Amino acid sequence: MNAEELFRSIQKKRSYLCIGLDTDYNKIPRFLLDKEYPIFEFNRHIIDATEDLAVAFKPNLAFYESMGAAGLMSLEMTINYIRRHYPDIFIIADAKRGDIGNSSKMYANAYFRTLDFDAVTVSPYMGYDSIQPFLECRGKWAIILALTSNEGSKDFQQQQAAEGQPFYIMVIRKALEWGHVNNMMFVIGATKAEEMKEVRRIIPEHFLLVPGVGEQGGVLEDVAKYGMNDRCGLIVNAGRSIIYADGTNKFEKVARDQAIMLQQAMEKTLRDRHLI
Amino acid sequence: MNAEELFRSIQKKRSYLCIGLDTDYNKIPRFLLDKEYPIFEFNRHIIDATEDLAVAFKPNLAFYESMGAAGLMSLEMTINYIRRHYPDIFIIADAKRGDIGNSSKMYANAYFRTLDFDAVTVSPYMGYDSIQPFLECRGKWAIILALTSNEGSKDFQQQQAAEGQPFYIMVIRKALEWGHVNNMMFVIGATKAEEMKEVRRIIPEHFLLVPGVGEQGGVLEDVAKYGMNDRCGLIVNAGRSIIYADGTNKFEKVARDQAIMLQQAMEKTLRDRHLI
Numbered sequence: 001m002n003a004e005e006l007f008r009s010i011q012k013k014r015s016y017l018c019i020g021l022d023t024d025y026n027k028i029p030r031f032l033l034d035k036e037y038p039i040f041e042f043n044r045h046i047i048d049a050t051e052d053l054a055v056a057f058k059p060n061l062a063f064y065e066s067m068g069a070a071g072l073m074s075l076e077m078t079i080n081y082i083r084r085h086y087p088d089i090f091i092i093a094d095a096k097r098g099d100i101g102n103s104s105k106m107y108a109n110a111y112f113r114t115l116d117f118d119a120v121t122v123s124p125y126m127g128y129d130s131i132q133p134f135l136e137c138r139g140k141w142a143i144i145l146a147l148t149s150n151e152g153s154k155d156f157q158q159q160q161a162a163e164g165q166p167f168y169i170m171v172i173r174k175a176l177e178w179g180h181v182n183n184m185m186f187v188i189g190a191t192k193a194e195e196m197k198e199v200r201r202i203i204p205e206h207f208l209l210v211p212g213v214g215e216q217g218g219v220l221e222d223v224a225k226y227g228m229n230d231r232c233g234l235i236v237n238a239g240r241s242i243i244y245a246d247g248t249n250k251f252e253k254v255a256r257d258q259a260i261m262l263q264q265a266m267e268k269t270l271r272d273r274h275l276i
Numbered sequence: 277m278n279a280e281e282l283f284r285s286i287q288k289k290r291s292y293l294c295i296g297l298d299t300d301y302n303k304i305p306r307f308l309l310d311k312e313y314p315i316f317e318f319n320r321h322i323i324d325a326t327e328d329l330a331v332a333f334k335p336n337l338a339f340y341e342s343m344g345a346a347g348l349m350s351l352e353m354t355i356n357y358i359r360r361h362y363p364d365i366f367i368i369a370d371a372k373r374g375d376i377g378n379s380s381k382m383y384a385n386a387y388f389r390t391l392d393f394d395a396v397t398v399s400p401y402m403g404y405d406s407i408q409p410f411l412e413c414r415g416k417w418a419i420i421l422a423l424t425s426n427e428g429s430k431d432f433q434q435q436q437a438a439e440g441q442p443f444y445i446m447v448i449r450k451a452l453e454w455g456h457v458n459n460m461m462f463v464i465g466a467t468k469a470e471e472m473k474e475v476r477r478i479i480p481e482h483f484l485l486v487p488g489v490g491e492q493g494g495v496l497e498d499v500a501k502y503g504m505n506d507r508c509g510l511i512v513n514a515g516r517s518i519i520y521a522d523g524t525n526k527f528e529k530v531a532r533d534q535a536i537m538l539q540q541a542m543e544k545t546l547r548d549r550h551l552i
Contacts, residue, residue, distance in 0.1 A: 150376040
């Protein structure tokens with residue numbers, strides 16, 4: 001899927017919502033635990049209940065890995081399920097990987113071949129040769145961590161680098177030498193909406209993946225105000241606030257209600273910009 | 277295992293060698309492919325052939341993930357095999373993880389509970405709350421990427437940060453607020469041996485994990501010269517140069533010969549410093 005196709009999907013669904021599948025065995029409704037693959041069962045129900053409201057799903061690898069090989073199996077089943085039933089959905093591996101070229105190539109194989117993800121989040125700390133293998137896969141995307149939503153983003157990302165610019169700006173500028181608008185996005189946390197103004201001066205066209213709306217306190221309207229461009233240019237993630245909105249056998253219905261609220265707020269921002 | 281126990285293991289084995297299990301299905305001897313778990317079979321043979329020469333083994337997660345759930349199964353079997361047969365071996369997950377606290381906690385669970393690793397490599401880009409969950413596990417270690425062995429380390433790690441210091445130095449200084457000599461190590465690539473002089477001024481006591489000897493061109497004697505402290509303070513990794521030294525049914529013997537050469541060179545450096 002390229003940037004133009006992603007924009008068309010956003011227009012069609014009137015939504016730039018990404019649903020984070022941070023699926024935790026200890027948080028899913030108890031009655032699912034009898035199933036052979038409870039994590040997959042939970043995901044399947046959430047996906048069926050929300051797929052028309054979201055352009056993307058984003059499994060967080062940490063949650064699947066914490067359950068060992070069985071977790072990976074559930075992840076594989078989840079991706080195959082989306083591909084079979086909802087082929088227009090964009091699937092992001094939230095993995096934050098990055099290693100020497102030889103190893104990053106293996107990670108790219110893991111997410112783009114063994115598993116059929118569209119995109120993977122990557123950490124820039126090790127530089128160009130740690131990111132390059134992800135950018136070389138035709139039709140796939142690397143989503144580079146720039147300014148994250150957590151407190152710890154102050155430690156390095158927001159520190160001053162050369163020429164008085166914060167470090168995350170240096171990361172964005174450097175990354176522009178590596179990829180283009182059809183294979184590279186950037187993570188900017190929703191809690192950092194105002195910083196998007198500066199970010200948009202440097203990358204007016206790239207898509208931004210924006211986590212941190214909901215549980216982490218980011219405000220959607222601020223993200224739209226500072227981050228939206230003339231092709232939307234935003235994928236806004238909400239995870240826990242949707243998927244764990246309810247712990248009973250009505251969890252799908254309540255998750256859908258939460259997703260509808262976000263979709264409607266997104267629709268309004270798209271209308272305000274005359275993008276739909 | 278704490279730092280003192282690690283030093284005693286180094287003295288006993290006269291070696292600070294770590295063997296990188298970057299096990300690639302396409303590179304292991306063909307006759308192993310008939311086995312049900314060829315990756316595990318390969319690892320088991322390498323481990324049996326070299327365990328008396330090495331203080332640590334370091335599976336690289338990228339290689340296992342690229343094979344999906346079956347890869348994770350081989351990884352699990354490898355760790356269990358080491359634990360059962362060679363309980364004094366230090367096992368490092370080369371994973372380079374780092375995410376918001378909630379997710380890093382899941383990664384810590386994945387490597388320290390679901391899998392029984394002693395240590396995991398982590399990327400510092402997201403700051404303290406991305407590392408903290410790894411440091412909170414009693415008896416376990418976080419190994420923080422500082423200055424890596426690859427070309428791309430120039431892009432950010434070696435760039436100037438505040439007060440004229442390179443960025444990786446800033447990472448080390450900051451990390452000292454988070455952990456101590458018994459739960460935190462740093463990655464410094466063997467190709468950056470001279471920079472270890474400055475690193476040792478800031479962290480005289482911490483262990484360094486040093487990849488890049490062998491294939492990547494780092495020189496052991498330089499690493500020892502600039503990086504060794506009065507408790508050795510080094511774990512030097514060699515992967516491909518040992519495990520893929522031979523592709524026939526003599527691969528274990530040849531791998532052992534390669535490991536002996538490194539062990540002997542290490543023994544000499546330990547003697548020169550009167551540490552054994």
